Amino acid sequence: MSDDPKPTVPDSPEEMTRRQFFIKVGVGSVAVAALGTAAFGYQYLSPNVLYEPSPVVDAGKPDHYAPDSVTLDPQTAIYVVRTAEGFFALSAICTHLGCLTAYKPDLGIIACPCHGSKFKKDGVKIEGPAPRPLPWLRMWLNDDGNLMVDRGNAIAIKQLVRV
Numbered sequence: 001m002s003d004d005p006k007p008t009v010p011d012s013p014e015e016m017t018r019r020q021f022f023i024k025v026g027v028g029s030v031a032v033a034a035l036g037t038a039a040f041g042y043q044y045l046s047p048n049v050l051y052e053p054s055p056v057v058d059a060g061k062p063d064h065y066a067p068d069s070v071t072l073d074p075q076t077a078i079y080v081v082r083t084a085e086g087f088f089a090l091s092a093i094c095t096h097l098g099c100l101t102a103y104k105p106d107l108g109i110i111a112c113p114c115h116g117s118k119f120k121k122d123g124v125k126i127e128g129p130a131p132r133p134l135p136w137l138r139m140w141l142n143d144d145g146n147l148m149v150d151r152g153n154a155i156a157i158k159q160l161v162r163v
């Protein structure tokens with residue numbers, strides 16, 4: 001006769017045996033590990049891309065701009081300048097330390113509030129610590145007749161859009 005304890009048998013069908021309990025714990029652990037592995041695997045395999053807004057801005061119809069005007073769009077940090085010869089776009093970001101500049105209509109200049117750089121309406125520096133003029137940005141008319149500006153594409157040659 002052996003001294004082995006008798007296996008416990010549940011009194012009712014709702015009670016689980018020790019073996020059933022450990023099976024459920026084991027299956028649950030494997031499921032949690034599999035979910036964690038799947039989550040890390042998905043994160044590892046998904047592209048590490050930074051989604052940024054397009055640098056191309058629709059500046060609207062040319063008629064929206066008064067003759068001989070300088071219009072700042074603070075959202076996109078561009079100036080749309082309308083002259084008698086045509087349109088052009090300037091970056092409104094100061095070339096010193098990157099502050100947003102402002103047009104002073106009473107003085108007819110663009111001024112930086114941070115360290116006092118001043119620029120003409122065509123971006124040429126008048127005074128201040130800014131090392132370069134405000135860059136001209138590529139501008140064109142799209143098929144709908146809207147002025148389009150590419151903020152990511154500074155141009156060296158001053159090109160006017162004639163309407």
Ligand code: FES
Pocket residue numbers: 094095096097098099112113114115116117128129130
């Ligand atoms: S950031 Fe414009 S002058 Fe310094």
